[in-house]
Amino acid sequence: MSSRDQILSRVKANKPPQVKLPDVAVFEQGEDGAAEKFTEILNAIGGGVYYVDDYQELLSILRDNYPDHGRIYSPIPDVKALTDCVAIEGSSGHQFADVEWAVIKGHFGVAENGAIWITGDLMEYRSLPFICQRLAIIIKQNDILPTMHDAYRRIGDSTYSYGAFIAGPSKTADIEQSLVLGAHGPKGMAVFIMKDDSVYS
């Protein structure tokens, strides 16, 4: 008998009696307008929140607040047009290790924990939001949900090959519980909330 069949038959023989699954929809809060809470939590975990009108304003905030910036890379065509950084055709994700800012779109934010849901199709390369030195994510003003239950309701049965909730910069407290931002991934994270949905194309 293969290990697979062995394991399955032992599990089948040893499993406890049937129990019904509990309802998780009761935890959904459903209401909008959680932007204030989102900002408060994201600030607490080391991220910044900016309200902007368009991509131009976003880029000038990056340049003004972080004057010694290096390369800015974005898979968003409108942002790409405003920066001079291009990806090498057909290469892997390794090339972004020295990108100072990666600018990508997110689907929505979650107020209770400051996380943003992003799927592979918005990243161009899966490594991009992790390997860059700093990460900027754009979401629409109305796309902030109260809890993780609301988040999974929104995600539903959508298909993606890869997706991640990202909440703030990469961090560690492994050395005597001293919090250090920038463990392996981004040292900083900025969330840009687009005031006008129509600009977000």
Next chain:
Amino acid sequence: MNVTGKDHAQLAGAFNKDTQRVNWHDETLWWIRAKRDKAVHGLPEWEALRETASKIKHNVLANLDTYLQQFEVNAMGNGVTVHWAADAAEHNRIVHQLLTKKRITRMVKSKSMLTEECGLNEYLAEHGIEVIDSDLGERIVQLAKEPPSHIVLPCIHKKKEEIGDLFHEHLGTPAGNADPQFLTNTARHHLREVFLTRKAALTGVNFAVAETGEIVVCTNEGNADMGAHLADIHIASMGIEKLIPQRKHLGVFLRILTRSATGQPITTYSSHFKSPQPGKEMHIILVDNGRSTQLGREEFRNSLKCIRCGACMNTCPVYRRSGGHSYHNAIAGPIGSILAPNLNMERYADLPFASTLCGSCSNVCPVKIDIHDQLYKWRQVLVKAGYTPKTKTAAMKIMSTTLASPTAYRLAGKAGRMVIKYAPFAVNNALNPWYKQRDMPEAPKQSFREWYNDNRKKKN
């Protein structure tokens, strides 16, 4: 792994020699427990979430065979190769074969307690494959040639000065520099170089969704993602109990996991791996290694609900004062003490006794495992099976005879009071384990019975 052959009490005795360090260890973990309290008190629905999480996990255990098959079908449909390992040895062989097939001799690994349980690093080293642990805490204990002492905080037992010395020796930092910011930054450069050059990455799994075939990995550092996205082959190792039925159940588990672990609202990264990147490979190894046996032990099967948050360790008065290494098992603390005897009763017979049965572990457990009840039940199983020290069994038998006979009880009481009063050196010495770090009490002049006879009976 118990390389010394010493039991929990002996190993804890060694840890307890440095009182200042014990106090520091104790306070650090209690501080994390306090952060957990603050985070969970912020959610009015916390108790309902625990109850729901526990019920979902119960449903998982009741349907584990069907969920495993459903997961396998869906994962294969996503382009993932699924492997099954009956035990640690088979798991290690599968990893080795996958690497050999690709002629890979260097691998980067993110946190996986399962690979600690299986002894994967040692096995691969014997076969000429270098593994670098990328979680900062795990990298630190790897450099120190020690196992992790905590499942969430692998080097919680290490002082920053010791880490500074390790980095000086292995990573060339200036001697005497123990600044956490500086040391972390050094590790960042060292490990980024590793991520950029390794063609294989192994990660653990926090949750696997039967409905979709996807796996979820949670980290704060981003090391699982750095490794998996940059490598050609991603291997994910998971115990079969990591399954959850549907994607929407992640909402419950991601809310309770990190709040219980460190008091954060969520980890920085909660990554959902569903399909491999174009041109790359993704493998999932489903590992049993005793779990299906534990499933059949009615009184202990609830331990399989564990989501590895570490809350029971942070709150445990014994763990905090004895350190993770004293448990000589990949998973320390209260939960480790109920999981380990399932793997080997003889070797881990001491662990269920490393507890005061205060019940704090059960109170903080986010999936409501009856940890302290199980510790108590394991003690009974282990004594019956003859795995506990003979001297203890003999002492217990004497005590039970004494307590069962009023005459013997009175005589023993009198003898005890006499000894403490007239020959205190007979008990106040190193041969008496009760004297260790305690003073023996002063002997009362008479027993309650004698006092009652003098004061009440006579008057009536």
